[in-house]
Amino acid sequence: MIQWILIMVPAVGALALVYALIRSGWIIKQDPGEKEMVEISRHIREGAMAFLVREYRVLSLFVVVVAILLILSNSGILRLVALSFITGALASALAGFIGMRVATAANVRTTQAAKTSLAKALVIAFSGGSVMGLSVVGLGLLGLGSLFWAYVRYLGSDPVTIQQTVLPILSGFSLGASSIALFARVGGGIYTKAADVGADLVGKVEAGIPEDDPRNPAVIADNVGDNVGDVAGMGADLFESYVGSIIGAMVLGATVSVGGGFSGGFVMLPLVLAAVGILVSLVAVFMVRGSEKIKPQTALNISEYGAAILMIILSWFIITRVLPSGTFDSGRMAGLSASGVFIATLFGILAGTLIGLITEYFTSDSKSPAKRVADAASSGSATNIISGLSMGMKSTALPIIVLAGTIMMAYHFAGLYGIAVAALGMLTTIGVQLSVDAFGPIADNAGGIAEMAGLKKSVRKRTDALDAVGNTTAAIGKGFAVGSAALTALALFNAYKTTAGIDQIDLTEPRIMAGLLIGGMLPFLFTSLAMQAVGDAAFSMITEVRRQFREIKGLMAGEAKADFKRCVDISTKAAIRKMVLPGLLAVGVPVLVGFYDPYMLAGVLAGTTVTGVLMAIFMANAGGVWDNAKKYIENGHLGGKGGDAHKASVVGDTVGDPFKDTAGPSLNILIKLMSVVSLVIAPIIT
């Protein structure tokens, strides 16, 4: 059976890519609309591609340097890690590239379809998202599956080789994926928020022109930002989560002991679950059919929840068949059984959903937190900021309790392996989740193009309707992202401990405590660098937009054209330059500390995981609540648009932008990247 699985896994990955290819061909064939729309869409695409090319150029340099360092090391394992690392980095970059190509083609076609039909527009936008979603999982499983197959075939499939050679080498794939993801998230996040802040503060607030108005010089940069941040950045992010959770579970699977020995089933299970998850995602994606009778939200819900339920049912059969039927030991837990692993998976899915619902409560514009923040806006910007910060901090409490409970339950039912599998459980149907997530920025862009091309209001109304759906599903997606990040980081942390041969990490040892403090500080420093980068870039953008309004005569009257390119250029340069330091910090610190003292590194990882998860939840939700407090006011409450409360709420929303779209999501990657780096260097620092 093992042989059969080894080949089936990459084959399913390839199948997902075939779907992506066919579907993107279909999208290209759709009508892109009249010349002006095509022109605008070309600007967006060119800006996005220009950024991606420059970003990848810098990242190639990084990948080459790291690969050379790995090859120069004296360790035979690390040389092969270099191969996995390059493959992982390439696959991640490719996923981002494909996602963005198709998103920048789907946006204008969605606009065109929205001229006549909401259902048609939904299908095009969702198809764009699904190409992204299935490319991510397809590349992930194809890359991971082929490498695993090749390593097992050429290095050996005996337990010792798998534990001590194959899996450490395979971790390099995750290292590649995580480092690209971190740079892409930070870079994309800086790009999109600098453009957004610039466009909003000068265009909307100072000049008083609407969102996406073609007179606004930053408007193209803003739409490019949606693609490089929300599509390419998010794609790389989820590619990393997916790969990280699979590898984390595989590595811990190798430490499971069955009757004192090793069982391949525990190592294979994550790959099998992932492969079946892709098949389920494919079915779910096909279920989204354009029909005027079904609301877009309902269509997406049926697809996403249907996939989750189908996956849960299938998981039971897979887990009980792939794992041995007797009992096993994992971590300090003994006498566990396959059904325990299934329960741990359920706890993972339950936790992700709960965290998502809590997220939705704390950020939705129809719930009391957003209303309270909006109320605070009525006494000024300062009280609005205080209230949003406070709400974001408060929103960490329940998710953390859910996470802590999940860790203990998953461990109780399936040991350390259970924690890793719980994380994986949240991500198996990520193919369809990501399709829904990537759908958002495509619809957003479609609306932007409608506005810039001066189309009828009914078109914008349809794209706005599309943009509004999937917000709840996006919140749940965020819950899964945070939850799986925390559990995966924990699984990788345990894998590090095992691989580094560390017996126990006593919290009261000063070096562990010192490590905990330093590790805890890193997310603060990292966030600071990311926020400052957005602040600086936004500052340049604001200055430039103000300059254009002042110096280009006839711009406000619509008689002269704005110089979009300069704004695109400012965002691009700032993002590329400022993504480097935070990225190097994440990679460099574990290496430095690890060579100094592997025990202290364990403290650092734990510290980073704790404050990283907290800061990620805090920043995402504070950003979300400010955003929706503003929307609440814009819907006519507290004086509505243009009133004093609205002005104050715009300040909150602007502060929230780098919180929720730059620093927050990057932290999820940071905690995993640091764990993966540690795991990779573990064999040589002990």
Next chain:
Amino acid sequence: MIQWILIMVPAVGALALVYALIRSGWIIKQDPGEKEMVEISRHIREGAMAFLVREYRVLSLFVVVVAILLILSNSGILRLVALSFITGALASALAGFIGMRVATAANVRTTQAAKTSLAKALVIAFSGGSVMGLSVVGLGLLGLGSLFWAYVRYLGSDPVTIQQTVLPILSGFSLGASSIALFARVGGGIYTKAADVGADLVGKVEAGIPEDDPRNPAVIADNVGDNVGDVAGMGADLFESYVGSIIGAMVLGATVSVGGGFSGGFVMLPLVLAAVGILVSLVAVFMVRGSEKIKPQTALNISEYGAAILMIILSWFIITRVLPSGTFDSGRMAGLSASGVFIATLFGILAGTLIGLITEYFTSDSKSPAKRVADAASSGSATNIISGLSMGMKSTALPIIVLAGTIMMAYHFAGLYGIAVAALGMLTTIGVQLSVDAFGPIADNAGGIAEMAGLKKSVRKRTDALDAVGNTTAAIGKGFAVGSAALTALALFNAYKTTAGIDQIDLTEPRIMAGLLIGGMLPFLFTSLAMQAVGDAAFSMITEVRRQFREIKGLMAGEAKADFKRCVDISTKAAIRKMVLPGLLAVGVPVLVGFYDPYMLAGVLAGTTVTGVLMAIFMANAGGVWDNAKKYIENGHLGGKGGDAHKASVVGDTVGDPFKDTAGPSLNILIKLMSVVSLVIAPIIT
């Protein structure tokens, strides 16, 4: 010698109180000025006393309930803990009360003296501060010393009794001090910031009248706030730090092993160092003489640095004489010597000073961080907020590295005992430090009275000059507060581990990891509650001030009087009501978790310490940098007062107020209070 020390310690405490009594008598004899000044000062004093009375009423209830719970417990030790607890709570409350009585007498007399002489005003304001400073240390040492003497006398002085009975019972004193401190800091912090925000936002920004203008209805509440927050709140805070660091070192001193046995010297050393510290502080306080030839800043510097240097020299002689001359073991470190303890003390003082200097760099209005935040204000409130948050986060990096290094060095030279002694080292001369700190709000109040009484500009100028001095020393004081809090929490955490009989706390155990996450979350939840309280109270205050400006005819023209009392009442009620929940959280969580699983509690304490220290530094420095960015602009840069950049900077400053004066300092207490609660319940949860 032990007997002699046992009596000398409380005697020195009493001596400090005698000084405070004599000096406050002298202050009362000074001229309080004309009728109007006396009247204003009476309003402030009455407001402050009314708050204190109501606060203490609530706290009495809390103290009585906790004491009853302790007495009802089945443990003989906990019944005596109740006695220590009540004594500690009373001493803390008394210190706050004395400090505030004298501060509200010294303020108006400082104003009066400032009519003629800066030197005279300095002496009165500093005398007021020194009464506070020496009351705090005097009450601390008198209480702790007498209890220790009594317990040793009536319970026994053999090693086992001291380790297992006397010291656990004595910890109750710290529990009393810490819980009062937390309530006082949070309550005082909410009071002062609600009033401040209300007075600033409506008075200064909306109505455009100057600071401390008598037409502003919130002006008395604002001045009351300086007293209840910066004097009473800070006094209780430092009383807690002082007592906590002494007890932490005593408890760890009892675990030191000398040739396999116990040595009383390690338990007595903290008390002796504290007693000598008081004597040094008395000398230093006498050194501040009013002279027109010496600048106020220089006078304070000579006093404070002189005290520190004298104390370091004396420490060498004390440590080498009180400790046995051979080697000892502490924690996992063996073969340590008395000189190692001295080195650990030095590292503590060095770390505190370094953290203070870093704090000063990140917040001073003449350094680049404040200038950068000010620059960001020139593109609006949002970029100013982003920049300040980012600067605050960045400022955590170096202090955390210093702390981590200190922990490792102190441990290297003197084991776990070294960490406790390093914390104590920073606080031995707290008598004089606190005199300087309490001097600030007195000078601030004096300026407010000058303004409200309509005195000549030269008076206000002199009080402003006084207010400006001591800012650097205050920054260093903050460094000592954060540094000693972290080290003391660590020492108490280790004491908890020993007392609870926990062998090792392995980070990779799920219950520890879950505890770490929950503990890490608590400072976020706590901060959220404190910030929301300030936000809500400020909102009520803003509404009330706006109402008075609108409804009281002739108020702006100076023809009608504002209704100060309603504003005082709003702050008082909000502060009392909202201080309860955060306080109960700090006390309740360790009890709940501890009874569920003492190991998990260890994780919780470590998590709270890590994020608590980080958040404390972040919030203090973000608040500080916003404050000074505003001052920098007010000094004529970037358009100066009234310009757009200034308006944006006021928003930052307002957000920073609850950061630096409510949540930030409370976190220092939170981490220690939770450790002390755990230490006290340790004997009964295992």
